[in-house]
Amino acid sequence: MTERCSWCGTDPLYVAYHDEEWGVPERDPRALWEKLILDGFQAGLAWITILRKRDAFRAAFEDFRPEVIAGWGEPEIARLLADPGIVRHRGKIEATIGNAQAYLDLSEKRDFAEFLWDYVDGDPVQNRFRTMAEVPAETDLSRRISKDLKKAGFRFCGPTIVYAFMQATGMVNDHLVTCHCHDRVARLA
Template identity: 50%
Template sequence: MAASSLIVGSDGKARPVWASKDPLLMAYYDTEWGMPVRDERGLFERLSLEGFQSGLSWATILRKRPAFREAFAGFVPDAVAAFTDDDVARLLADEKIVRNRAKILATINNAQATVRLRDGDGLAKLLWSFQPSSTPQPVTIADVPTQSAESVALARALKAAGFRFVGPTTMFALMEAVGIVDTHLVGSHRRGSSGVWASQ
């Protein structure tokens, strides 16, 4: 197996390079990444963190996730939707999170948009409605797409619903993270573990 594809760890499990060295990333890969998330709060949190990750490493966001959860009221949409200018000032002064005004404002805006979606089918149903009919079967990291027709359509639908920081690439990363697509490399011990794509 190509060195650039999978690394077999001392535990005998094959993982991609990005999840093979850092213990935090390894634990995230082994237990969380790609597993189905279908509840509103969980999806809002992941959507928010993907937005904050733009331009940064995922490891940075993962290390700051406990602080993000504390700062953003556990990512409960109703609570974040009610944030005021004082909360924005508080967040901009919080060194434990990513202090980016545009991303902070987008998160508050997206919480408000999430609450509005309850008048229809809700955030979870909207996101999962873009599940494709098949999932990629990448052998190497280079085979993993960065976006898809579905992520482009999802980004368009979210923007129409008032969301920000939801471009096609960010939405594809979200789809990977919450199990809507399975981009675990073929041969990885996690391939098919979500149960959503067990046969592919």
């Protein structure tokens, strides 16, 4: 039997996400932005909820194209609030529009991927946790990134959301050392 991090349980969608995506270093700026937005929508919910709705989110948010979303207003907010395929939370939807604007503003000065990956000097942090109890919910680094993102105009990016984002995008390798993915993800660094 393959050993993996216990958080993904046995749901086939969750297992596939764990095995194929989670912790794999992501360096595409737009894909990073999408993941940050989805992590913001996840606040207060289980990640599996967002994962099950991810395709609907992509359709509703025009494939997470910030240059499109940045110009949205009340008609698009109303459309999204009526969409049962996504998480219908006005604050998170409005934050996504503002985050698209912040992303575009930041991108005029710096590549979003470089901005994020510079916090870890371009290389994923390789943690060697043995149990889920050792894995932090946030770190000094996630607090710093959160603060800087907020300074740049981003919302729904607190230190816990940012740490989950760092785990998902491979900025940190938090697969347990007993997990079959830990060494494979470490080699991707």
